[in-house]
Amino acid sequence: MTAPEARTRAVAPIVEISGLSAGYLTGGSVVGAVDDVSLSVRPGEIVALVGESGSGKSTTAHAVIGLLPDNARIIGGSIRVGGVEIVGAREKTVRSLRGATVGLIPQDPMVGLNPTRPIGTQVAEAVRLRGIRGPAVDVEVLGILRTAGLDDPEHHVHRYPHELSGGQRQRVLIAIALAGRPDLIIADEPTSALDVTVQARILDHLESLVRESGIALLIITHDLAVAADRADRVIVMRQGRIVESGTPAQILVAPVDAYTRRLIAAAPALANGGVPAPHFRETGAEDLPAILEIDAVSKQFRATRRGRRVVALDEVSLRVPAGRTHAVVGESGSGKSTLLRLAMGLEPPTSGAVRFDGTDLAGLSWRRQRPLRRRFQLVQQNPYAALDPRFTVRDSVIEPLVSYRIGSRAERRARAGELLDAVALPRTALDRLPDELSGGQRQRVAIARALSLRPDLVLLDEPVSALDVSVQEQILELLLDLQRRFGLAYLFVSHDLSVIAKIAHTVSVLDRGKVVEAGSVADVFGDPQDIRTQRLLAAIPGRRAVSGREPSTLERAAQ
Known part of the structure; x- marks a missing residue:
């Protein structure tokens, strides 16, 4: 073991998960979501948990902060936060750790923020949990918003979430997470819906908070390029299990698992040194x-x-x-x-x-x-909102045909089957509802719907x-x-x-x-x-992963 590794391991972890297994109660039985997961996060460290939807990464992260849904069941294992065991702990104990020891930045700012209240009021609620009262609250709110990277907080403090850009709303969520002065921040897909320049600024700011203050950051993401750019360690999950972990260099240069290699291949920036490689050279x-x-x-x-x-x-x-x-x-x-x-x-x-x-x-x-x-037809951004939840796949696909009164009922049903063939979905999906489909399957249905009128x-x-x-x-x-x-x-x-x-x-x-x-x-x-x-x-995420990045607080201390 090298001296830097020895010093890193000597720092007590803020979060230590050992042998965690969990699932969700569905139809009278528990469907597994996480299987024998072990990981730790130490002060001054950025750890990225990477995987596709259903890999178990969000279940793992939400278990740390005690925010699993009511039908979730922890089957076995241990989760220690700040030295406190939270598996089986009383709600009062878990609640005392939220904000003070672990802060959360949720994925969607419009869901994470109350649309009916000014952002300053929402940050102030988190500040008061530390016992601060009176005029000191307003001073603290402005300071935290400034620390979170929101320019001119005095101007924004009385504004509502819908009056801010996506990047500004994300900074407000960071401020709320920082308000309790936590030792660890969990960022759940914090930039997936943001433009690349805004994404870079948000991630730059989160990274600077870690490097300067020594807090820890656990990033939950499906984007291996983002993880490789920012993390000291990358943990890859698939179907509820950890399949690989290591430094970004280890993961990118010598991935062991075939699934990791597929994730790398699916991230074009990583494959081309951070420069997008055009698919078409000659356009005509x-x-x-x-x-x-x-x-x-x-x-x-x-x-x-x-x-x-x-x-x-x-x-x-x-x-x-x-x-x-x-x-x-x-x-x-x-x-x-x-x-x-x-x-x-x-x-x-x-x-x-x-x-x-x-x-x-x-x-x-x-x-x-x-x-x-x-x-001309439209395919929208969000596959989860694009389809009527009451319509079957067949009804969604043929709705444009009904609107334009094209074809008989039998012809429309035949056309629905042809369209699912075209987008590589099985015809057995025709009678399913949107909530029975994955995000990728829903987007295929949306594309089939757009193609229905040729x-x-x-x-x-x-x-x-x-x-x-x-x-x-x-x-x-x-x-x-x-x-x-x-x-x-x-x-x-x-x-x-x-x-x-x-x-x-x-x-x-x-x-x-x-x-x-x-x-x-x-x-x-x-x-x-x-x-x-x-x-x-x-x-573009991925450029720093190839060209190198600043050492972490732990790495600098070891040097």
Whole structure:
């Protein structure tokens, strides 16, 4: 054992899990979720728990903080937090450790924050748990928000969650986790829905808190690139068991388990030194007719009662050739969502033209748009919210056919089976409800639904951001296959440049409503000319894992 390893092991762990097995009571029996898991987290250390949905990583993390659902059962093993055994402990004992010893940053800021209360009030509640009262609470709240990386907290403290960006809301969750001055913070997928630059800033800040204060961080993530970038140790879970653990270098250079190798292969940034490798080198897009043209489009919104106007899009132009994929990338607030709404004809532009197959949508009434709208369809970001929970898969897939009164009942049922074949789902899924499907299966149903009217253009709004990396890979391969078979054109909106490199022929980079760079993916990603494109590329997870990172507090102490 080396001297650094000896010193690291000499530090008492904040959390020590030994032989943990747990499951969920379903139909009178316990279905296993975690099997014989052992791990520890020490002060000044960043540990990443990596795995796909259903791997057991969230069950393990929530067991540490005593937040498992009522139907959860701990079958065996030990969990010691700050030296206190919490398996079998009274709720009062476990509650005393929350906030004070272990803080939690949940995945979804809009679920983790109360939408009816100002953010300052929510942070103050966590501060008062430490016994602080009176004016000192307000001072502490502002200090914690500033520590959490929220700029100008005096301006934001009275605002509600919906008035903040995704990155700002995530910083508020960090502030609430820090309010109890914990020894360990558990971050459950803290950046999965954020743009790469915001993601990088959030992770940079969390890492700096660990390095400077000596607290510990346990990151729960499905993204091996994020884990390899940030962690001192990576623990890989599959089907409830730990299949591999080690330093990022050990995991990336010499992975032992085949599952780990699959996760690495599904993270393009890790395979290419942090630089997205374009799938298409030659596009030929300029020689093809455009199915969608956005010509010098601007869009303004009235932001206040006094009539002040906000420019969401400013002279944006792009074209989507028939049978090809054009991607739009940019940070939050760049105008991506507004552009997508205009492309679908849901919003009229303030100026400019949106032409589908040569017809200006802005010049048509909704009734006259309806025949055209059969030819372009949308796949939404969240597969868990895109489908009606009361509809079977069959009902969801054929609903557009019913809306347009296409085919007889027998023909629609036959079409539903054909569509499931096209998206590689078994026909046995036709009678299932969405809550009986995984996230990847739901997204396949959403794609099948979009294909039901045989469109020429499919608009995809962050279609894989909520999915595990290996499932992302499957969905992207499916989209490429469907494009080859049916000649589909895609307008693909995403914040993930590695995904865009895999799927798109051409790309437009948006920043504050303007196109700052456009061209083939190979040209734009291979030789970015604009500083904003360079910034997006530099923020891709995986680059530091290859090029190296700062040593941890423990490593520096050992040196």
